[in-house]
Amino acid sequence: MSLNSPDLSVNLGGVRMKNPVMVASGTFGYGPEYADLVDLNRLGALVVKGISLEPWRGNPPPRTVEVASGLINAIGLQNPGAEGFLRDYLPFLRQFDVPVIVNIWGRTVEEYAAVAERLSAADGLTALELNVSCPNVKEGRTAFGTNLPMFRRVLAAVRLKTRLPLIPKLAPDLSQIKAFAQAAEEEGADAISLINSIPALAIDIETRRPVLGNRTGGLSGPAIKPIALKLVWEAAQAVRIPIVGMGGIASAADAVEFIIAGASAVAIGTANFSEPTTALTVMDGLREYLIRHNLGTVKELVGALRC
Amino acid sequence: MSLNSPDLSVNLGGVRMKNPVMVASGTFGYGPEYADLVDLNRLGALVVKGISLEPWRGNPPPRTVEVASGLINAIGLQNPGAEGFLRDYLPFLRQFDVPVIVNIWGRTVEEYAAVAERLSAADGLTALELNVSCPNVKEGRTAFGTNLPMFRRVLAAVRLKTRLPLIPKLAPDLSQIKAFAQAAEEEGADAISLINSIPALAIDIETRRPVLGNRTGGLSGPAIKPIALKLVWEAAQAVRIPIVGMGGIASAADAVEFIIAGASAVAIGTANFSEPTTALTVMDGLREYLIRHNLGTVKELVGALRC
Amino acid sequence: MQLETVLILEHRDYGAGYRLLKVAAPGIAPQVQPGQFVHVRVPRLNDAVLRRPFSVFQAQADTLSILYKTVGRGTAALAALAAGQTVGLIGPLGHGFPLDGPAERVPVLVAGGYGMAALYLVAQRLPRQGMVFVGGCSAQDILGIEDFTALGWPAHIATEDGTRGVRGLVTDVLDAWLGEGRQSRTPEFFACGPNGMLQAVGDRAQAGGWTAWLSVDRHMGCGVGACLTCVVKCKAPDGDWVWVRSCKEGPVFECRQIQWEEES
Amino acid sequence: MQLETVLILEHRDYGAGYRLLKVAAPGIAPQVQPGQFVHVRVPRLNDAVLRRPFSVFQAQADTLSILYKTVGRGTAALAALAAGQTVGLIGPLGHGFPLDGPAERVPVLVAGGYGMAALYLVAQRLPRQGMVFVGGCSAQDILGIEDFTALGWPAHIATEDGTRGVRGLVTDVLDAWLGEGRQSRTPEFFACGPNGMLQAVGDRAQAGGWTAWLSVDRHMGCGVGACLTCVVKCKAPDGDWVWVRSCKEGPVFECRQIQWEEES
Ligand SMILES: Cc1cc2nc3c(=O)[nH]c(=O)nc-3n(C[C@H](O)[C@H](O)[C@H](O)COP(=O)(O)OP(=O)(O)OC[C@H]3O[C@@H](n4cnc5c(N)ncnc54)[C@H](O)[C@@H]3O)c2cc1C
């Protein structure tokens, strides 16, 4: 390994990635959508939009609204269901040499377990990301993402049904993030990812109604970056399993901040919408940073915050 | 009352305000700082920077850092102490016809009670805002702002020591805001205010150190507006006492959103730094909004969200 | 579909409150089909996280142009750009208007607002000649009639205040034309404008047993089908309904696909 | 102190990588004292929540100017403005350099970086003539010498690479001057530049029993004393120390006020 090509590879709790930059669930479709613009083989991993056991319609529009340096979304997890995904998208995805992580969700513990089981039986999927934190489906966030015992139950149930690496995606809980991270580790998670979008509201002052069809939604984008970074740093101090950091990453400098705070990998979400090649430019910029700082591997940077 | 001059006055749990637009603690000094630029008599109320029993030095610099649509601050509550405030600033403030709300904090329940008692004995102060949620003093947020029993204890202790209207300022807890709002109401608060800045981190990737002297700080400004609005809306559904809404308000439209969500008054924080007259332009814009919408009083707009 | 940083060749007022932005887009321009759009990254709008979608007005060889109106902060920032500067595009995007309808059908274009911009390429590229119906509030809202008459397409104009053409809605003029039995041949509608207008055109098409292609306008996130922001309620094969992406399966839908009920 | 929306009269390169921005500020300009600054609201930087502080370089009648270098996004956005546009100012701010020192003192100005801009009004308005010491990395970093020589003030220049003036630090030239015993009269220092330079000047002043006025550069929030962002560690009367606002009590401090130890 020469100094000019630092080693970007990471092993994320069993997910072997060429580089630590992935695309975040719900912001990159199921793969084909951006394939004309982004060479999927270059991505560290591709996390697909949240999948449930059965197809799900999602929320009425408007589903997103742009706010200062951010986006509020309330898509409501529209998806073709596990069978639809396996039939319509998996064959496409298998053409590429990229780890495919499926983001899953359910309305009950049983649904979580069932979708995990069904997807684990398919060939060509690398890991499961457990979305217990989506602010846009009533059942999700209230029941699992902010209730520690429920969080443990759903995790334990899914763990029994899959041998794939399991990555719970934490809700951005400001006061209990360590507790959730530790619970994830104790229940056998292979990694954790954070943060999901933050519950938010926008009001149309002319109609006096919420702007979004679902009333509230989740805030993402650069606006939440400093909050996400703080939570990743806290979580990293609480667990030994690797962390996928996300929230407002738009540049290599942003990604480096998350890695220094303790993330082993990062995910690009909202930034894909304005610049679909963000993951690639982040990757290139990260490589340059490592070279400039004389680091042979990205692992040396993980958690390198000096306090 | 003619249709051309809607009634902007509000009674905020005993604080009689000419209009519902105040300036937020820590962003407007103690009064004199902006007095050349803003006619203090026009403000709905002036909330001064957090005061403790004894003088307090605050955190080492850097104390603020600008981020996307926001500011992270870790001032650390530097203040001249109750006696210093009463001696150096109260005489100045008493020249104006504006309600003066003193934001107070302490490191222990006893300190909170003592500073409340001392200030209540002074003449010319209108109300106390109880800062239990500052993310920049270890004792503050960890001990009181996110711990419900401690929150109740400090509130009860202060309540015994003052007859002034008491306004606890809630921490931006994403999952328990209703519980804190209700506890405040039960412990005899006259109003509540929210949100304080949100715990956040920024890292200097060249030095790999936190940018701020205190490591972490609190995020404020337009970036947090959608989160603040959601929390105000939730809190408004949980209590009957009036609410002071704040977080990223920079325009009359922003203020109207908070009022529709359930705030009886709003506070301008970070926006003062870029446009010191924000409170006045918000006030004027609010008046125009009421006229345009045929509303005779601002009270009719409070909580007018149609769901 | 591709990403392209393009040079601004021309940027000027075009009438009716619209501005023309013409760019050199050698990658995108030759691929454009009528009714497709480009997703524009507005420079300097540094607190914006989304691009802005605009129909391609004209596309010729390596250049393309859009016609837009300043309605908010993105279009205002766009308006501040000058020739010689660059802007980022993704395009061409979406499914546009199909031009391969049977030769005996008379193409009938119906436009409101920027609809004229979205429909120009239909008129220019259709092998058959047709006519165009345009509506607006007032004479100064009527955009680009000359571009159509230059192609030899007659234009029927309606304004709500009667300052240009017939006083009334565009559908009034359309109804008059339909009612007068002038359609010696079967009409095929191509429409772009406000929802009410689109629905009205669709209603007439369904009543007459004709085809109507409607280009809908929905707020967009990604523009490429990834985010599920831009959905339209469509009929499902099984009689049920489903949310369909207007950036990918649309923005042009046949009127029978859309389920207007319950839509705002 | 007042808020003023001012018209840009002139905006051009000034050498050493700096640009001159001259505005009509009839409210602020006549009030400016040497060493004071203005807090600038940079237009179009719509995700910025803070203004940017700049020393007033020249102030004459109703106009004032600043000299700035593009170092980040705020100054880059500033650089894109043209004469005829407007910009928002708060000013004049802070406590500047006192000009009422005893007549027998020789004013000695010491500048690094934009220090020349902060010190020009001192030279122009002081009733006594003095001299100026300037340091930089290289010849192309030396800003605005001509402005001082035009006032009849001799300039001593040091560059680290020796491309202009003496090779070395500005304090080397200063030490040489001090050492040569040329100070028939007592020097009074006025300095603006990097912390290391300020501290070195202060050390010499304290050693010699002279006065040194140092203008410090701290990141600022409000600029008016309200936010407590810009603090400098200062000695307290009781021997202890305290954080003092550089936007209000500063940016100019006498060297004995500042407690440099423990500062980065
Ligand atoms: C497929 C399609 C084609 C279009 N073609 C044209 C065209 O040729 N000419 C033209 O003038 N306009 C066209 N529009 C509308 C154009 O996209 C909006 O006017 C523009 O996005 C407004 O941006 P803004 O920042 O100025 O407004 P703001 O209101 O500040 O924008 C805020 C957000 O709302 C979105 N938005 C606001 N209005 C609309 C709208 N009418 N449609 C979709 N999104 C909107 C913006 O994209 C942005 O995300 C088209 C829209 C779509 C969906």
Ligand SMILES: Cc1cc2nc3c(=O)[nH]c(=O)nc-3n(C[C@H](O)[C@H](O)[C@H](O)COP(=O)(O)OP(=O)(O)OC[C@H]3O[C@@H](n4cnc5c(N)ncnc54)[C@H](O)[C@@H]3O)c2cc1C
């Ligand atoms: C009292 C005072 C007078 C000054 N006078 C001049 C002058 O005459 N000419 C000149 O070129 N510069 C001067 N500066 C420095 C100038 O304020 C910064 O270069 C400028 O703020 C950088 O803004 P930016 O957005 O381009 O940089 P960014 O790095 O993008 O800014 C990010 C943040 O850091 C702050 N910041 C960055 N660098 C500095 C700095 N050196 N000092 C203070 N804040 C900084 C910005 O204000 C902003 O809040 C002065 C600073 C102070 C405190």
Ligand SMILES: Cc1cc2nc3c(=O)[nH]c(=O)nc-3n(C[C@H](O)[C@H](O)[C@H](O)COP(=O)(O)O)c2cc1C
């Ligand atoms: C439009 C949209 C859809 C999303 N859908 C999902 C989803 O299905 N499952 C999930 O776990 N997270 C979802 N997210 C959250 C993102 O994966 C990510 O956690 C969040 O947006 C923060 O990252 P960002 O600021 O980089 O976007 C979605 C986000 C957006 C903006």
Ligand SMILES: Cc1cc2nc3c(=O)[nH]c(=O)nc-3n(C[C@H](O)[C@H](O)[C@H](O)COP(=O)(O)O)c2cc1C
């Ligand atoms: C520099 C700064 C200092 C602050 N100091 C205090 C304080 O002393 N006490 C307090 O309760 N809140 C303090 N706050 C929080 C604000 O009062 C307000 O709750 C928060 O900034 C959100 O509002 P905004 O987004 O409008 O700024 C401070 C905020 C800033 C930016």
Ligand code: FES
């Ligand atoms: S705009 Fe993203 S799916 Fe259509």
Ligand code: FES
């Ligand atoms: S910058 Fe706010 S107190 Fe000095």
